[in-house]
Structure formats: structure tokens, C-alpha cells
Amino acid sequence: MRRGQTILLNCLAVIAAGLFLWLAKDSFDGYKIQILNLIAINIILALSLNLIYGFTGLFSLGHAGFMAIGAYVCSILIMTPDQKDMLFILEPAYDWVQNAHLPFLAAVIAGGLAAALAGVIVGYPLLRLGDDYLGIATLGFAEIVRVLANNFPRLTNGALGFKGIPDYANLWWNFGWCLVTLYVIVRLLQSNTGNVLKAIRDDEAAARAMGVNVFRYKLLSFSVGAFFAGVGGALLASLLTTIDPKMFLFTLTFNILMIVVAGGLGSLSGTIMAGIGITVMLEWLRVVENPVDLFGFELPGVPGMRMVVFSLALIMIILFRREGLMGMRELSWQSLTRVFSRGKA
Amino acid sequence: MNLAMFIQHMLNSLTLGSLYALVAIGYTMVYGILRLINFAHSEMFMLGAYFVFWGITLGHLPWPVAMAIAIAVTATLGVIVDQVAYRPLRDAPRISALISSIGVSFFLQNVAIVFFQAIPREVYRPKWLEDPIITHGVRILPLTLFVPLLSLALMLVLIWIVYRTKAGLGMRAISKDIETSYLMGVPVNRIIALTFGIGTALAAASGIMWALRYPQLQPIMGTIPGFKAFIAAVFGGIGSIPGAVIGGLALGFIEIMTVAFFPDLAGYRDAFAFVLLILVLMVKPTGLLGERLEDKV
Numbered sequence: 001m002r003r004g005q006t007i008l009l010n011c012l013a014v015i016a017a018g019l020f021l022w023l024a025k026d027s028f029d030g031y032k033i034q035i036l037n038l039i040a041i042n043i044i045l046a047l048s049l050n051l052i053y054g055f056t057g058l059f060s061l062g063h064a065g066f067m068a069i070g071a072y073v074c075s076i077l078i079m080t081p082d083q084k085d086m087l088f089i090l091e092p093a094y095d096w097v098q099n100a101h102l103p104f105l106a107a108v109i110a111g112g113l114a115a116a117l118a119g120v121i122v123g124y125p126l127l128r129l130g131d132d133y134l135g136i137a138t139l140g141f142a143e144i145v146r147v148l149a150n151n152f153p154r155l156t157n158g159a160l161g162f163k164g165i166p167d168y169a170n171l172w173w174n175f176g177w178c179l180v181t182l183y184v185i186v187r188l189l190q191s192n193t194g195n196v197l198k199a200i201r202d203d204e205a206a207a208r209a210m211g212v213n214v215f216r217y218k219l220l221s222f223s224v225g226a227f228f229a230g231v232g233g234a235l236l237a238s239l240l241t242t243i244d245p246k247m248f249l250f251t252l253t254f255n256i257l258m259i260v261v262a263g264g265l266g267s268l269s270g271t272i273m274a275g276i277g278i279t280v281m282l283e284w285l286r287v288v289e290n291p292v293d294l295f296g297f298e299l300p301g302v303p304g305m306r307m308v309v310f311s312l313a314l315i316m317i318i319l320f321r322r323e324g325l326m327g328m329r330e331l332s333w334q335s336l337t338r339v340f341s342r343g344k345a
Numbered sequence: 346m347n348l349a350m351f352i353q354h355m356l357n358s359l360t361l362g363s364l365y366a367l368v369a370i371g372y373t374m375v376y377g378i379l380r381l382i383n384f385a386h387s388e389m390f391m392l393g394a395y396f397v398f399w400g401i402t403l404g405h406l407p408w409p410v411a412m413a414i415a416i417a418v419t420a421t422l423g424v425i426v427d428q429v430a431y432r433p434l435r436d437a438p439r440i441s442a443l444i445s446s447i448g449v450s451f452f453l454q455n456v457a458i459v460f461f462q463a464i465p466r467e468v469y470r471p472k473w474l475e476d477p478i479i480t481h482g483v484r485i486l487p488l489t490l491f492v493p494l495l496s497l498a499l500m501l502v503l504i505w506i507v508y509r510t511k512a513g514l515g516m517r518a519i520s521k522d523i524e525t526s527y528l529m530g531v532p533v534n535r536i537i538a539l540t541f542g543i544g545t546a547l548a549a550a551s552g553i554m555w556a557l558r559y560p561q562l563q564p565i566m567g568t569i570p571g572f573k574a575f576i577a578a579v580f581g582g583i584g585s586i587p588g589a590v591i592g593g594l595a596l597g598f599i600e601i602m603t604v605a606f607f608p609d610l611a612g613y614r615d616a617f618a619f620v621l622l623i624l625v626l627m628v629k630p631t632g633l634l635g636e637r638l639e640d641k642v
Contacts, residue, residue: 059440125627131440132382136575137626140619143572147616250568254451261444304458311451318445319433 009333014179021171033171034239035283040174041235043275044181046259047268048228051185053257054265055194056221057201058127059135063229063256065142068149068248069118070111070230071237072156075165076100077107078238083164090153090160097155104168108177108234115230118145119223127218142253149245161244162237169238177235181228186268188224197221201266251307255282258314263325270326285309349482354605356489360558362597363496367551368574369581369589370503371544377520377584378540380439384446385426386548387571388453391564393419393549394468394556395461401469408471416549423545424538432534457564468560492554499550500590503543507586512539520584569615573600576622582632591633596621 024036045063052060076084077100084093092098102110122141129137149156156162188194196217199207208214237243255278263274285306317324368390375383393415400411430449434442474488507513515536518526527533555570556562577596581588596618604611625632 059443125623129626129630132380132443133579133626133630135443136382136579137623139572140576140622144616144619147613151612251451254447257444257447302459304455304463307455308452308459311448311455314448315430315445315452318441318448319430322434322437322441 006333017175021175025171035279036171037169037174037239038283039276039279040171040178041232041239042256042259042279043178043272044174044228044235045232045256046263046271046275047181047185048225048232049256050260050263050265050268050271051188051228052222052225054260054267054271055189055201056197056218057131057204058218058222059131060138060222060225061135061250061253061257062122062138062142064248064250064252065138065145066115066118066226066229067233067236067252068142068145068243068245069115070108070233071243071248072111072149072162073114073230074107074111074234075162075237075243076155077102077110078104078166078168079162079164087162087164088154088157090158092154093157094154104166104173104238108173108231108238111234112227112231115233116223116227119226120219123219123222123226127215127222139250139253142248142250146245146248149248156245159245161242161247163242165237165241165243167238167241169235174235174239177231181231182268182272184224185228189268193217193220198266258310261314261324262317264323264327264329266328267324267326267330269331270324270329273331274325281313282306282310347482350605352483353485354601356485358598358601359594360489360492360597361601362594363493364551364555364558364593365570365574365577365596366590366593367496367499367547368570369578369593370500370586371548372575372578373581373583373586373589374516374540374544376578378516378523378537379431379435379442381431381442381446382575383431383544384443384571385430385449385453386544387567387574388450388457389419389423389545389548389567390552390555390571391457391562391567392422392453393552394562394566395457396549397553397556398466398468398562412550412553415553416546419549420542420546423541423548427538427541432537454564454568461562461564463564465561465563468556468562470557470560474557488558492558495550495554499547503547504586506543512536516540573618576618579622579632580625582634585632585634588632588634 021036024033028036045067049060049063052058076097079087080101081098084098088098122138126134126137126141150159152158189197196207196212199210199212200214200217204214259274259278260271262278263270263272288305288309289302368386371386371389372383375381375386396415396418397411400406400414401408404411406414426449430445431442434445470488474491475486478485478487507516515526515531515533516539518529518531519533519536523533551570551574552567555566573596574593577592578589579592580595581590581592583589599621600614600617603617604614610617
């Protein structure tokens with residue numbers, strides 16, 4: 001397939017998606033729109049984790065930490081000084097926190113940049129570690145971020161967190177950022193840099209022997225991933241309009257990891273499909289937590305059952321379909337046309 | 346700070362440290378053999394404590410019996426988890442088993458939330474553990490003596506198993522080279538199961554004593570002690586049992602003393618261990634007593 005055709009089809013797909021959103025905006029109820037929003041944000045987060053883990057082989061469990069940084073920075077910037085006056089009741093905010101104010105787009109970018117900066121700072125010492133150790137150390141980083149958020153009342157309002165964050169994050173913003181994320185990561189992976197990242201994942205020692213500055217590329221992938229994790233966190237904060245340190249527990253990282261593993265480590269299209277599937281499933285599973293009426297018998301809802309089913313699903317995937325939905329393959333226009341032409345013949 | 350206070354803090358840190366050490370031993374044994382961070386280990390800690398609680402309130406068992414049964418049941422559960430969730434992944438990339446263990450950890454934690462409810466429960470403490478002994482101005486709970494002594498006894502049994510029995514020889518052989526051990530006729534799967542059993546039993550014992558010390562049960566109680574114990578294992582050099590003990594004691598000491606001397610930093614207590622971890626990994630990636638890992642090419 002020629003390059004021009006691919007670009008045309010990509011544009012058509014984006015327009016179709018835009019049309020769908022435009023229709024959805026008016027005809028869906030608020031709950032469904034919220035799920036669509038969450039799908040977009042989860043895809044952003046999962047794509048960024050897949051870049052770090054699936055394509056570069058860096059086992060990072062620190063996504064919740066980057067998200068927290070993005071969410072806090074963005075929230076501080078989009079809340080008006082008056083709002084912050086009302087909000088900081090434990091202790092008054094620092095002056096520079098109190099007076100900082102930026103439009104939404106700039107605030108989201110600032111959140112992403114702050115997360116990326118944190119990625120560089122923690123990546124610098126940690127990325128020399130082997131896979132398991134890196135996982136546990138990045139998990140430690142996320143935990144440190146959370147403890148700091150809990151103990152800096154003048155910056156983060158301590159355990160109370162923020163309420164009433166302006167809800168700018170609508171379908172357009174979320175899916176817009178989703179598109180940007182996808183575009184940047186696809187371009188990054190298609191470039192020579194992408195090949196180097198995959199080489200590092202497949203055999204780090206060999207890549208080093210070929211003269212690749214392994215560390216620099218790892219740091220690049222890690223901080224780009226951190227940037228989009230920060231963006232995802234920022235959008236999430238504005239979507240939910242409330243954040244507190246408890247939100248950024250390891251469970252959050254776990255949900256994103258689940259999407260990446262289910263979609264296939266090293267497959268962007270798999271990540272997108274799993275992002276949609278798992279977000280919907282997580283919502284749908286709320287059914288098991290509510291009372292169910294079964295042929296006249298009232299089955300009591302079981303709180304917590306949702307995560308039981310969810311974690312069981314992760315174990316099943318890793319035991320029986322280790323490579324996830326797509327493995328390391330991608331869905332492309334070419335493979336789609338092949339499927340259709342086979343159908344005709 | 347006078348001497349009496351200092352002794353009291355020392356005893357406290359010994360108690361906390363030996364609890365960390367017991368959990369750390371389980372991490373280190375499993376890592377030594379399978380190169381797997383068993384995230385589900387901290388849930389074993391929690392389940393052990395709950396099983397004792399059940400034994401006493403529902404089964405009306407006396408303390409020592411309930412404790413022995415709970416440890417045995419949890420150890421069995423640890424072996425089952427290995428058989429179901431890790432054994433099919435022995436030949437898979439190591440990260441698969443790690444993700445599986447995260448899944449198991451979340452699964453057990455949420456099952457606990459469903460069955461035991463998320464609200465914290467109070468733990469009944471036997472009277473003889475609570476009456477303080479006061480000598481020379483030092484107020485000692487029998488508990489602060491009981492915990493390190495029982496831990497010490499368990500560790501001595503463990504060291505005897507690992508260094509004086511045939512099964513222990515098998516463990517040490519497998520941790521050196523699993524394939525060769527297999528070829529030499531070591532019953533690898535049985536020994537791995539035994540390792541999980543022993544490690545889990547120690548975690549359960551630790552969880553039970555933890556519940557006695559902070560008389561409360563909740564489904565997430567294993568998470569933070571579990572992470573800290575893992576850090577203790579890394580600190581001491583993962584794969585080394587003496588390292589796990591030293592790491593656990595050191596972590597308990599640092600934590601108690603930091604809070605005692607700098608009460609302002611108490612809020613950062615849980616982050617402290619992680620900062621320590623990152624520092625240790627940067628300076629000495631294999632820990633205090635860890636062996637040098639060769640770069641595989």
C-alpha cells in the first residue's frame with residue numbers, strides 16, 4: 001500500500017472518529033460520555049506505559065507517580081486564586097502556588113513536562129538497574145510521590161486533596177490528546193530511535209556492543225512515557241474534578257499495566273483495543289457489586305467483587321495467553337484489506 | 346533522651362526489625378531460587394493474621410493452636426499459589442511470573458475485602474502479652490520480648506533446614522543453577538514447593554505477630570510491611586538469608602530511631618524505606634551480602 005493511501009485512510013479514520021464523538025456528545029447520556037472520556041485517558045496512559053515497557057523493555061511500576069505529578073501541577077494551574085483561597089484550609093498555600101494560573105492547554109502541557117522532568121530525575125539513577133529492581137524502585141518512586149503529596153499541605157492540601165477542579169476535560173480535549181499521544185509515539189517508534197529502543201528491549205548487551213548509548217535511549221523513552229503519563233493524570237484530574245493522594249495508589253498503575261498486558265506488549269493497536277475493552281469491562285463489572293435480581297431471588301451485591309474478577313482476568317491472560325490480544329503485531333490498513341479481500345474470494 | 350528510653354526504642358526496633366526479617370526471608374528464598382519477586386507474599390502475611398482471628402473467634406481455639414493451624418494453612422496456600430500461578434510460567438520470560446504474582450496479590454487482597462470487609466477489625470490479645478514489666482524505669486511489654494524470641498527460634502529452625510538437611514542442600518543447589526540441579530536428580534519441583542511453604546509460613550508468623558503488636562486486622566495490612574520487607578531483602582542482598590535478617594533488623598532500627606529522634610519526620614516514615622532502597626541500589630546494586638550478578642550476553 002502506498003504512503004499516500006495510508007495517510008488518506010488515517011485521515012478518514014480520524015474524521016470518522018470525530019464524527020462519532022460529535023454524535024455521541026449529543027445523543028449519549030452523561031454516564032456513557034464519562035466512560036468514553038475514561039477510555040481516551042486510559043488509552044493515553046496505556047500507550048505511554050507500552051512505550052516504556054513494551055517497546056523499550058523497562059519494567060516500570062511508577063505510572064501512578066507520574067500521573068499524580070501531572071494531576072497536581074495541572075490542577076494548581078487551572079484553579080483560580082479565589083478557589084485556592086477556599087480550598088487550602090489546613091494551611092495557606094505558598095504564594096507562588098496561590099497566584100499561579102494558566103489556561104487549560106498550557107496547564108496540561110505543564111503537568112506533562114513536570115512529570116517528564118521527574119522521569120529524568122528518577123530515571124537518571126534508576127535506569128541502570130535490572131528489570132525486577134527497576135520495577136520495585138519505580139514503585140518506590142510512586143510511593144514517595146504519594147507520601148510527599150500527603151505531607152505538603154501548603155502545596156497539595158495534604159490528605160484532603162483538591163475539590164472543585166474546573167472540568168475542562170471534555171471529549172474533544174481527551175480524544176485530541178489521545179490522538180497527539182498516538183501520533184508522537186507512532187512517529188517515535190517508526191524513526192530510527194524506535195528501532196534502537198526495540199533493539200534494547202530484545203538484547204541490551206548486543207545493542208551496547210553495537211555502540212548504542214543504551215542509557216540515553218532508555219532515558220528518552222522513559223521521559224517521553226512519563227510526559228504522557230503526566231498528561232493523562234492532568235486530564236483525569238480535570239475530568240473527575242477532585243484528586244487526593246489516595247487516588248494514586250498502586251492499583252492505578254495496576255489497571256494501566258493490565259491494559260498493556262492484555263493488549264500485547266509491543267502492540268499499539270492492541271493497547272487501544274484493550275484500553276476500550278477493559279475500561280468498558282471495569283464499568284460493566286460494577287454490576288457484580290450491585291444487588292442482582294435473579295428469577296425473583298435477590299442476590300446481594302458484593303463490594304470489592306469487581307477487582308476480584310479483574311485480577312483473576314489478569315492471571316488468566318498471563319497464564320493462557322501470555323502475548324495478550326495482539327502480541328507484538330499491529331493492526332494496519334494492509335492487514336485489514338487482506339482480511340476483506342480474503343472474505344470476497 | 347535517657348538510657349531507659351533508648352533501651353525501650355532498641356527493643357521496639359528489634360521487634361519491628363525481626364518482623365520485617367521474617368517476611369524478608371520468604372522474599373529472599375523465592376528470589377534466590379526462581380528469580381521472582383513474589384508480590385503475593387505480603388498477602389500471605391495478611392491471611393495468616395486473619396486465619397488466627399478466625400480460629401479464635403469462630404473455632405474457639407486456644408492461642409497457640411490457632412497460630413499453628415493458621416501458619417500451616419497459609420503455608421499450604423503459598424504452595425498452591427506457586428503451583429497454580431507460577432509453575433506454568435517457569436519457562437516463560439521472568440516478567441510473566443512477576444505480573445502473575447501482582448495479579449495473585451490483588452486477587453487475594455480483594456477476596457479478603459469481599460470476605461472480611463474492608464473495615465479494620467480489632468484483635469483480641471492474650472492477657473499475658475499485655476501486662477507490662479517495669480524495671481529500672483523501662484516499661485517492657487512481654488510482646489516486645491515474645492516477638493523477637495519467637496522470630497529468632499523460627500530463624501534458627503530455618504537455618505538448620507537450609508544448611509543441615511538434604512532439602513536445604515537441594516535449595517542451595519537450585520539457587521546456584523536450576524537446570525544442572527534438575528539433571529543431577531534434585532527433585533526441583535518438590536523443593537520449590539517446600540521453599541514456598543517455608544517462606545509463606547514465616548510470613549504468616551510475622552503477620553500474626555504484627556496483628557498482635559498493632560492490634561488491628563485489615564485486608565491491606567500486608568502491603569506496606571511487605572514492601573518494606575522486600576526492601577530489607579534487597580538491602581541485605583537478595584538471595585541471602587543472613588542478608589535478609591540483617592536487612593530487616595537494620596530497617597526496623599532505622600525506622601524506629603528516625604521517628605524517635607525526629608518526630609517531625611514521622612509522616613514520611615513510609616517513604617523513608619523507599620528512599621533507602623533507591624540509595625542502596627545506586628551504591629551497591631546487589632545489597633550488603635549479595636553476590637555479584639554477572640552480565641549475561
